Amino acid sequence: MGGRLLDKMLKRTGKDAADFRSNSTLGQAMRKRGVPETDELRRVAALPRRRWEDSPDLPFLITSLTDWLKVPGGTQTLRPLQAAGLTEVFDFDGMFGPIRVGNGKTLLTRLAPIVLEAERPLLIVPADLVPKTEWEFDVLDQHWQRHPNLELKSSHFFSLDANDTWLEDHQPDLVCIDEVHDFRNMDAGRTRKLHRYLMEHQDTVVLAMSGTITKRSVLDFYHLMQWTHQPDTIPMPASRQETVAWALALDAETPMNQRMQPGALTVFTPGQSMPDPTTLREGFSRRLMESPGVVSSLSKDDVDASIHLDFWTPKLPQKIRASIHRICTERKSLNGDILMEPTDVWRHVRELCCGFYYRWTKKPPEEWLKARTAWHSFVRGVLDRHDPKYDTKGQVTGACKRGELDSYGAYEKWSRVKDTFKIVTKPVWLDDAPLEEAVSKMEKKGSLIWVEHQAVGQRLAKLTGMPYFHKKGLYKGVLLESLEGKPAILSISSNKKGRNLQEHWDHNVIMTPPPAGDVWQQMMARTHRPGQRADAVKFLVMLGHNILENSMLKAFADAEYQQALQGDPQKLLLADVSRNFRIAA
Amino acid sequence: MSMWSGVGDADATGDKKPWFEAGKYFVRIDSVQGRDGRGGKVWFIVEAELLEIESTTDEDKMKVGKVYSQTINFSQDMGPINVKRFILAAMGLDPSDSENNDKVGEEEVDLAVSEEQPLAGIELWLQCDQIQTKSGNPFTKYTWFAAEGDEEGEGDGDEAEAS
Numbered sequence: 001m002g003g004r005l006l007d008k009m010l011k012r013t014g015k016d017a018a019d020f021r022s023n024s025t026l027g028q029a030m031r032k033r034g035v036p037e038t039d040e041l042r043r044v045a046a047l048p049r050r051r052w053e054d055s056p057d058l059p060f061l062i063t064s065l066t067d068w069l070k071v072p073g074g075t076q077t078l079r080p081l082q083a084a085g086l087t088e089v090f091d092f093d094g095m096f097g098p099i100r101v102g103n104g105k106t107l108l109t110r111l112a113p114i115v116l117e118a119e120r121p122l123l124i125v126p127a128d129l130v131p132k133t134e135w136e137f138d139v140l141d142q143h144w145q146r147h148p149n150l151e152l153k154s155s156h157f158f159s160l161d162a163n164d165t166w167l168e169d170h171q172p173d174l175v176c177i178d179e180v181h182d183f184r185n186m187d188a189g190r191t192r193k194l195h196r197y198l199m200e201h202q203d204t205v206v207l208a209m210s211g212t213i214t215k216r217s218v219l220d221f222y223h224l225m226q227w228t229h230q231p232d233t234i235p236m237p238a239s240r241q242e243t244v245a246w247a248l249a250l251d252a253e254t255p256m257n258q259r260m261q262p263g264a265l266t267v268f269t270p271g272q273s274m275p276d277p278t279t280l281r282e283g284f285s286r287r288l289m290e291s292p293g294v295v296s297s298l299s300k301d302d303v304d305a306s307i308h309l310d311f312w313t314p315k316l317p318q319k320i321r322a323s324i325h326r327i328c329t330e331r332k333s334l335n336g337d338i339l340m341e342p343t344d345v346w347r348h349v350r351e352l353c354c355g356f357y358y359r360w361t362k363k364p365p366e367e368w369l370k371a372r373t374a375w376h377s378f379v380r381g382v383l384d385r386h387d388p389k390y391d392t393k394g395q396v397t398g399a400c401k402r403g404e405l406d407s408y409g410a411y412e413k414w415s416r417v418k419d420t421f422k423i424v425t426k427p428v429w430l431d432d433a434p435l436e437e438a439v440s441k442m443e444k445k446g447s448l449i450w451v452e453h454q455a456v457g458q459r460l461a462k463l464t465g466m467p468y469f470h471k472k473g474l475y476k477g478v479l480l481e482s483l484e485g486k487p488a489i490l491s492i493s494s495n496k497k498g499r500n501l502q503e504h505w506d507h508n509v510i511m512t513p514p515p516a517g518d519v520w521q522q523m524m525a526r527t528h529r530p531g532q533r534a535d536a537v538k539f540l541v542m543l544g545h546n547i548l549e550n551s552m553l554k555a556f557a558d559a560e561y562q563q564a565l566q567g568d569p570q571k572l573l574l575a576d577v578s579r580n581f582r583i584a585a
Numbered sequence: 586m587s588m589w590s591g592v593g594d595a596d597a598t599g600d601k602k603p604w605f606e607a608g609k610y611f612v613r614i615d616s617v618q619g620r621d622g623r624g625g626k627v628w629f630i631v632e633a634e635l636l637e638i639e640s641t642t643d644e645d646k647m648k649v650g651k652v653y654s655q656t657i658n659f660s661q662d663m664g665p666i667n668v669k670r671f672i673l674a675a676m677g678l679d680p681s682d683s684e685n686n687d688k689v690g691e692e693e694v695d696l697a698v699s700e701e702q703p704l705a706g707i708e709l710w711l712q713c714d715q716i717q718t719k720s721g722n723p724f725t726k727y728t729w730f731a732a733e734g735d736e737e738g739e740g741d742g743d744e745a746e747a748s
Contacts, residue, residue, distance in 0.1 A: 012703040013701035
């Protein structure tokens, strides 16, 4: 019945299907009838389709654009997606880029102003990525041209009342927006300002990119595509009213009782007259991604969320700093034990940065302690000579055992007594300040704190009441996943594998950074994995001493080695790092 | 059950506007209402402001600027037909064209009488003729038809974009 007549009547009201209660007769009828067929739907369905990856011109574009845009001595080459993106933004005066992390968005934003011969280009990035973008641009100077007038601003800049007139004053003719999901909310001041400017200056070219924006409601990116596309090329309806009907049928988040039947949207799923919501979404997604002016890197197995890696240096109380200093200079533990290897110092400093050390619960017998001290002094002396034959305590021990090295009786005495006493330790807390600071970095929901030491996990649990998941990843028999986003403490070794935490968690505080790249890869993959709905998964790492910074550098080096060796993308290298660890390396 | 038939037990005779007398009038729709009446009856009421009188049998009663009404007893046989004809005409479609017969259904009527009032403001012609029923009672036959050049039913129309 009706169908189009109902739509005509609706149009007069200025309302759409979503405005009618789902339990009203009219609301139910409209939803059951499905998305109507309109001229706009026919226009979108008829838009040319192409897969940029299959373009026969792509190799030529990569070569010619690289040759044009690189500087003398530059050795990098454009990636296919970058060449395709630059071509699309030029051909269509705009580009919408559902491009996930690690695909070279930064270079696209750097080169687009040159390709388009923009006079007043503007690049907008999230506030916490401005330093990283500046640093990356400096690194890229070795390889690629840079537009002399490119303005770099944060999305937050446009939220401030003081900058209300900046766009009109500066009249950017090209606006590149990375992480454009920052502008998905039309109620936000910065979005309204930018939208108003772009609607009033329709000749402004917009390049908008995000790995996560198309995961959401079509209404979230509808206005963004109005920025990047012309009315006759936009692969969305011209009116918001019609888009609402599409959203009720397409969006994953639409409650069942409000969902609209596909109706005429089945044009996107040929051969299927009653597609389920997932199939319908996939069909529309293909239509979107294959539209002119859209360059995408997404596949359904990818993780679209960005990774943000940030650091903080805790304010360590004086007694902790003094203890760390003593250990590093005297190379003795707070128990008086001689620390033979750098790794021993490393281990003790990591404990102290958290606010504790392990104290012996019982004083050893005098003879035992003397033999141990003598042996440890001998080993440290050998290692300090940097004899190429002896790099580790194990090598020194083996040489003494074989009679290749004379320990002047130290090895023999120690061998006789070492098993006569067993050290038992307990953690002693000098100050809870580092833990309290770490807890203050957590968010109310969706936040995890990862710990290396059981003592730290237990202390945090006592201070905060949060559950501590360690042995077999359980807490009192409860699975972590069942917490559904509540904050929790996780042992790195017990939880770095096997946990699928992406559904409810996207914020991670790391107490002491592991030095191994593979541990990072596993740990990050707990929350940064397919199914993660956040725009960015955040990792906030405690530093506080150069030993912890060096751990981080080693982890990065590990990751680079692993990626070069196996081609396996390392999450640590995909991360947007707020401090320049790679420069420090 | 239609949404509009679920309207509360309102007195269909309350706040009633005067009826149109026989004649030909150019009107602007003021409101379209659905009401439950006594005895299970359902009423579909069109109220329209008189803009122009082309002809009338009662010049004293029919005044430009005043609001008059047509009340349709939906429970009678001709009720749904008259409602359909009105909505088609209001939306610029020819009620006598059989191709338009299926275009008005329960949803369209629901919407017409809803608080959204999509038909309010539409201007169209009304021809009222005094006839006699088979039993000899006087009866006013209402024939609505769109103003020329005001077709909304086909094509996109030229309504202002709602955004």
